[in-house]
Amino acid sequence: MELRDETATQAAMVLVKVQNVTKSFGTGDLALKALDDVSLTIKTNEFFTLLGPSGCGKTTLLRLLAGFEHPTSGVILLDNKHVADDPPNKRPVNTVFQSYALFPHMTVEENVAFGLQRLGQRGPKVADQVGAMLRLVRLEALAKRRPDQLSGGQQQRVALARALAPQPRLLLLDEPLSALDLKLRRGMQIELKRIQRETGITFVLVTHDQEEALSMSDRIAVMNHGRVLQLGRPEDIYKRPVSRFVADFIGEANVLPGSLVGFSSxxxxxxxxxxxxxAETGPGQAGLAGRVIDITYLGATTSCAIALADGTVVKTVRGDLPPLALEQAVTCVFPSGALLPLEA
Structure with a gap:
């Protein structure tokens, strides 16, 4: 039996490798370090998300991958080729911007064809590819319209189709859903994931929206102050955050002093x-005593905030809470398996 070369197989799965990349703007004492020794890999056919607050470095890293910026130090490999000094038009990479940047004087199909024509393609091949992209984003019926005749969600789909038409190896998405309302945004989250699966193109999304990242991503890199704090699958990051920042930033979390719950961390x-x-209180009750300071009915669940004796506020969101009233004395129980030690 022929043995498989695991190292070679793993290397073939890696599309992007960022190794010890630093990016500074300015010089001397006024220099701003936007990225600080960042290393990560992005796999072929992966939906990868850079997640973090404003100013964390995620957009700077996206611009480095696109070729709009160059690293101060470090290595960027795409398909195992050094690309840190390659201009954007020499990379198999396209970007969908937050503003969409559609050409207002062109129809939908002309916008989608633009990138193909810039690459020197003409004739039936372009028409076939434009048709395929419009079917992919479900806009074939709107091919003759201009951008000002489209909704925000439709414009976003046109920008996506235009970026996908040249079949890049890597598609970069710079907060593309932020201009949409909540209902459209959630619908486009499903559509983006569907399109990524159907095309097999690697997507890299930049967002500050935790729900967006959790619902769409194969893996997430959580960033802050120019560094990657945690990288992993959405469920791993949600269930096992490694630091207080990650626990606070991803979803909601009660962060408690370790001594309060018997932890050495x-x-x-x-x-x-x-x-x-x-609702049971008094001696013999397992847990910590507190009082209810807020109750919010959310439909399927109820949110309740409880102040413990030391002033720590704990939030619970459940569908099985007992009937509670403001200022009522209660007992909070923290199942041991659900408590996670955190770095400071």
Whole structure:
């Protein structure tokens, strides 16, 4: 039996490799370090998300991948080729911007054809590819319209089709859904993931929206202050955050002093859905005593905030809470398996 070369197989799966990349703007004492020794890999046919607050470095990293900026130091490999000094038009990479940047004087199909024509393609091949892209984004019926005759969601789809038409190896998405309303945004999250699966193109999304990242991504890199704090699958990052920042930033989390729950680490985290609240109080009750300071009905669940004796506020969001009233004494129970030790 022929043995498979695992190292070669793993290397073939890696499309992008960022190694010890630093990016500074300015010089001397006024220099701003936007990226600080960042290393990560992005796999072929992966939906990868750079997630973090404004100013964390995610957009700078996206611009480095696109070729709009050059690293101060470090290595960027695409298909195992050094590309750090290659201009954007020499990379098999396209970008969908937040503004969409459609040409207002062109029809939908002309916008989608533009990139192909810039590459020297003409005739039936262009028409076939434009038709395929419009079917992919479900806009074939609107091919003759101009951008000002489209909704925001339709414009976003046109920008996506235009970027996909040349069949790039890597598609970069710079907060493309931020201008859409909530309902459209959620619908486009599903559509983007569908399109990524159907095309097999690697997508890299930049967003500050935690729900967006959790619902769409194969893997997420959580960033802050120019560094990658945690990289992994959405469920791993949500269930096992490594630091207080990640626990706070991804979803909701109760961050408690470690000593309060018997942990040797400085802090421990527990998600609101895991906090159990009992109306039983007094001696013999397992848990920590507190009082209800807020109750919010959310439909399928109820959100409740509880102040513990030391002033720590704990939030629970569950569908099985007992009837509670403001200022009522309660007991909070933290299941041991749901408590997570955190770095400071």
């Amino acid at each position: 400085a802090f421990a985290a527990i998600r609101p859905e895991h906090v159990v609240v009992s």
